[in-house]
Amino acid sequence: MKVLVTGGMGYIGSHTCIQMLGAGITPVIFDNLYNSKQAVLQRIEKVTGHRLDFVKGDIRDKALLTKTLKTHAIDAVIHFAGLKAVGESVEKPLEYYDNNVNGTLVLVAAMQEAGVKSLVFSSSATVYGDPASVPITEDFPTSATNPYGRSKLMVEECLTDFHHANPDWSITLLRYFNPVGSHPSGELGEDPQGIPNNLMPFVSQVAVGRRDCLSVFGNDYPTPDGTGVRDYIHVVDLADGHIAALENVGAKMGLHIYNLGTGNGSSVLEMVKAFEAASGKQVPYQVVARRAGDIAECWADPSKAMQELGWKALRSLDDMTTDTWRWQSNNPQGYPDI
Ligand code: NAD
Numbered sequence: 001m002k003v004l005v006t007g008g009m010g011y012i013g014s015h016t017c018i019q020m021l022g023a024g025i026t027p028v029i030f031d032n033l034y035n036s037k038q039a040v041l042q043r044i045e046k047v048t049g050h051r052l053d054f055v056k057g058d059i060r061d062k063a064l065l066t067k068t069l070k071t072h073a074i075d076a077v078i079h080f081a082g083l084k085a086v087g088e089s090v091e092k093p094l095e096y097y098d099n100n101v102n103g104t105l106v107l108v109a110a111m112q113e114a115g116v117k118s119l120v121f122s123s124s125a126t127v128y129g130d131p132a133s134v135p136i137t138e139d140f141p142t143s144a145t146n147p148y149g150r151s152k153l154m155v156e157e158c159l160t161d162f163h164h165a166n167p168d169w170s171i172t173l174l175r176y177f178n179p180v181g182s183h184p185s186g187e188l189g190e191d192p193q194g195i196p197n198n199l200m201p202f203v204s205q206v207a208v209g210r211r212d213c214l215s216v217f218g219n220d221y222p223t224p225d226g227t228g229v230r231d232y233i234h235v236v237d238l239a240d241g242h243i244a245a246l247e248n249v250g251a252k253m254g255l256h257i258y259n260l261g262t263g264n265g266s267s268v269l270e271m272v273k274a275f276e277a278a279s280g281k282q283v284p285y286q287v288v289a290r291r292a293g294d295i296a297e298c299w300a301d302p303s304k305a306m307q308e309l310g311w312k313a314l315r316s317l318d319d320m321t322t323d324t325w326r327w328q329s330n331n332p333q334g335y336p337d338i
């Protein structure tokens, strides 16, 4: 099977390409390198021993996408490409709607033209808004509180309408919880540009000495230690979830929706402790005000993915923190510019 991976040079996409090659699936990467570096390709090739096809392009370029789908005889698409910073999306909403929503519409139009009818889309647990209870199942109500989240919700709704009109397609919406960790080789990992927005990259940059101190956003939530609780999932488990989706429903007509999470919640302070244990480094922190838009707790009920895809997350919190530390300590400044 040949799969076009939009955004395949990014954090989750690059790990997914590695797992695909291990499963005998051939990825073709399509990425404009807006938030990733050319060095990722070399790292994937180094870890897997395979050469990869990479097309540098923007998902809003329909002609290039259609040509790529046709010339590579693509069977299915995994669509990671998009912008993902919540704060930035509040400042630049049109860029988010253009890239994430319009970009997906152009991709689907190109797939129609090329006759490719299998799509796996990177959605997010953010579409559950502030859930009434945890764990969260796929039938919970959806909502959005910022343009990033709304762009994911809009894409889900567009794809649902599109599927009503085109029931012979297979469309899979994967709602990720909190992806963390790195490839165990230490060659690939998360490499945010500028100040990290998310907890784990911030913690690992403090541990490696790039930043002085973590700000813990509030310790007055109704949670056991007062800090926010999330469902952190190892990025390699998440990558395997895509392969399970391709193999189990990628050729089945229908609109399929799955949570990809572990089913366990961990607090900010638990993550800091786990990271200190894995790295042997101190992570100094100070408690500051809550971050606007944050919720107290969020974790998945992943049983639907287990039942229908035969997939579950296997890696522990220790794997997540140990692997993150290996990547961060081997690559303190992230990927090199080449
Ligand atoms: P990432 O930024 O590391 O990767 C996204 C990739 O897409 C980058 O390589 C970027 O250069 C590329 N890209 C962006 N716009 C493009 C365009 N118009 N044309 C071509 N390429 C483009 O992000 P990630 O963490 O790997 O996330 C992948 C997907 O998963 C995103 O859609 C994101 O919204 C979603 N997601 C991520 C998380 C998370 O915590 N990382 C959680 C839930 C959902």
Ligand code: UD1
Residues within 6 Å of the ligand: 084, 086, 087, 124, 125, 126, 148, 149, 178, 197, 198, 199, 200, 202, 214, 215, 216, 217, 218, 227, 228, 229, 230, 268, 291, 292, 293, 294
């Ligand atoms: C955030 C986004 C979400 C997006 C997800 C993945 C917000 C409000 N939500 O989720 O839409 O899908 O990232 O990109 O931005 N924390 C700190 N200090 C930090 C960073 C985070 O205490 O410097 C805390 C947060 O308050 C939260 C937890 O750590 O309790 C996890 O935060 P983060 O990694 O940003 O993920 P989410 O907020 O779950």
